[in-house]
Amino acid sequence: MESFGSRLHRATAQRGPLCVGIDPHAALLARWGLSDDVAGLERFARTVVEALADRVAVLKPQSAFFERFGSRGIAVLESIIRQSREAGALVLLDVKRGDIGSTMAAYADAYLNPDSALCADAITVSPFLGVGSLRPAFDMAAAHGGGVFVLALTSNPEGVAVQHAVGADGRTVAQTVIDEISQVNAGADPLGSLGLVVGATIGETGHDLSKVNGPLLAPGLGAQGGSPADLRRIFGESLRNVLPSYSREVLGAGPEVASLRAAADRAVTACSAVIG
Numbered sequence: 001m002e003s004f005g006s007r008l009h010r011a012t013a014q015r016g017p018l019c020v021g022i023d024p025h026a027a028l029l030a031r032w033g034l035s036d037d038v039a040g041l042e043r044f045a046r047t048v049v050e051a052l053a054d055r056v057a058v059l060k061p062q063s064a065f066f067e068r069f070g071s072r073g074i075a076v077l078e079s080i081i082r083q084s085r086e087a088g089a090l091v092l093l094d095v096k097r098g099d100i101g102s103t104m105a106a107y108a109d110a111y112l113n114p115d116s117a118l119c120a121d122a123i124t125v126s127p128f129l130g131v132g133s134l135r136p137a138f139d140m141a142a143a144h145g146g147g148v149f150v151l152a153l154t155s156n157p158e159g160v161a162v163q164h165a166v167g168a169d170g171r172t173v174a175q176t177v178i179d180e181i182s183q184v185n186a187g188a189d190p191l192g193s194l195g196l197v198v199g200a201t202i203g204e205t206g207h208d209l210s211k212v213n214g215p216l217l218a219p220g221l222g223a224q225g226g227s228p229a230d231l232r233r234i235f236g237e238s239l240r241n242v243l244p245s246y247s248r249e250v251l252g253a254g255p256e257v258a259s260l261r262a263a264a265d266r267a268v269t270a271c272s273a274v275i276g
């Protein structure tokens with residue numbers, strides 16, 4: 001079975017380095033002329049999938065915006081995950097889960113086991129309970145060709161107090177996460193299946209990403225102030241493994257399918273010019 005790292009490598013080579021987040025904020029539903037209910041959510045999400053799933057490498061639905069409508073919102077999420085994958089996009093489900101290992105196994109079953117209706121190609125996870133506690137997700141991903149993106153240096157300003165904290169061995173919390181993921185990805189070709197999340201807004205922090213050998217998801221572009229030019233400064237030699245991610249900047253171009261496609265095209269052109 002082909003690994004997630006290999007599938008992602010091919011997808012970005014064919015479609016360009018771009019992830020578009022599906023974040024149906026109440027404000028965006030209103031801007032699109034949609035009601036803030038499950039019908040509006042469904043119309044919004046389906047329109048994004050129709051516009052982009054056959055052309056962008058990765059779509060990243062944010063689970064919270066679906067969860068807030070209860071089981072009917074989750075049903076919409078299930079259906080757009082399926083449709084996106086059928087149209088050829090990889091789906092990175094942004095759920096930011098993280099728990100003790102035994103519970104993590106249940107999350108892995110929910111999101112990375114092909115028997116689950118919520119199974120995606122990859123998920124986001126939080127390492128706050130220790131990178132080792134995430135092992136059930138890593139194992140489930142490896143067994144089924146899935147991927148896991150671990151938060152390392154997040155795009156929000158509040159993250160610094162925790163992520164830059166220095167441990168007894170002199171490394172920051174973020175560098176410890178980076179090093180542990182680097183170890184698991186070592187030797188993978190063309191790319192490991194464990195990714196890191198490193199915001200496009202963080203500036204130069206001195207963290208060493210050179211051995212990650214996995215995808216580096218870079219949210220924070222557009223609406224949070226990050227730009228493709230910032231990527232070069234933040235990622236340096238690791239730029240080739242960066243997966244730039246936009247949500248509101250692209251979604252705000254809707255609801256017309258053609259406008260969404262044009263916005264995604266602009267984003268991928270700008271990112272490709274930096275990443276190559």
Ligand SMILES: O=C(O)c1cc(=O)[nH]c(=O)n1[C@@H]1O[C@H](COP(=O)(O)O)[C@@H](O)[C@H]1O
Pocket residue numbers: 021023062094124153154155156197198199219220221222223224245246247248249
């Ligand atoms: O894991 C993420 O995707 C993520 C990590 C991070 O550090 N910062 C961050 O903004 N995100 C997500 O990326 C998206 C950013 O949305 P925009 O600011 O609209 O582009 C949101 O869904 C966030 O939850």
